[in-house]
Amino acid sequence: MDAKLRILSERLLRKSFEELSERDRRVLRHVAEHGTVARDLSQPESDLGARIADRVAAFGGSWAFIGIFALVLLGWVALNTVILVAAIDPYPFVFLNLILSMLAAVQAPVIMMSQNRQAEKDRLAAAHDYEVNLKAEIEIMRLHEKLDELRMVALEGRFAALEARLDAIAAAVGADQGATGGAT
CATH class of the missing domain: 1.10.287 (Helix Hairpins)
Known part of the structure; x- marks a missing residue:
């Protein structure tokens, strides 16, 4: 799991895992585990x-x-x-x-x-919003990477098909030249 976190950290956030804040590490763990970050902050006060x-x-x-x-x-x-x-x-x-x-x-x-209590609630809500937004950004980056990989596979397949066609055309042209060249 640590290796996966380090790879995600360097690939998506462009920082080493050690450079991340504890909050960023927690979000990255949720991403690696495919867990949710969102939670209900509107719990009734017991005091x-x-x-x-x-x-x-x-x-x-x-x-x-x-x-x-x-x-x-x-x-x-x-x-x-x-x-x-x-x-x-x-x-x-x-x-x-x-x-x-x-x-x-x-x-x-x-x-x-x-x-003071409301200010503390606002700080917690802002921290929570940051974590949710960071996870959303990371997930969007991962989706972009997956789409890029799919595009590359599709392009490689098209290039391979194009090369096969070119080879077939070259062979046909070569065969035509050989047939016409031998007749002249």
Whole structure:
């Protein structure tokens, strides 16, 4: 198997097997074994914290969150300025600022965790795409080689048939010249 991998590496990728990255070697092994590289990367996350972070980030970055948040803020301001005679949080709404600061302090790291996880998923998807594309390119190169070999066999057969015809024509011409040459 190692010899086959080395030959494929040098013939198709024009590099020695040792020069290839581990990912390229893995793809070449799949090619040699006629195996698949593609796999499903959309597996559900098993980590509860990661799932919560994704949901919080998804909701925190939605128009629904912005709308609900705007309604709560407007309600708080209306409650403390117009509705209640003795306001719980009078203007400049210090308690509301405290709550907003705490919400931001909790929400920001959760959103960052979700973004980091998404970036890792994107890196894995990009690496997977590279492997699939490399295998496809290698398989296309192998198909081109096979087609070239078939063309060469067909051309060699045609050349052999052409040589046989030329030999037959030369023999016929030689026989005609011998027959006509002997009569003159």
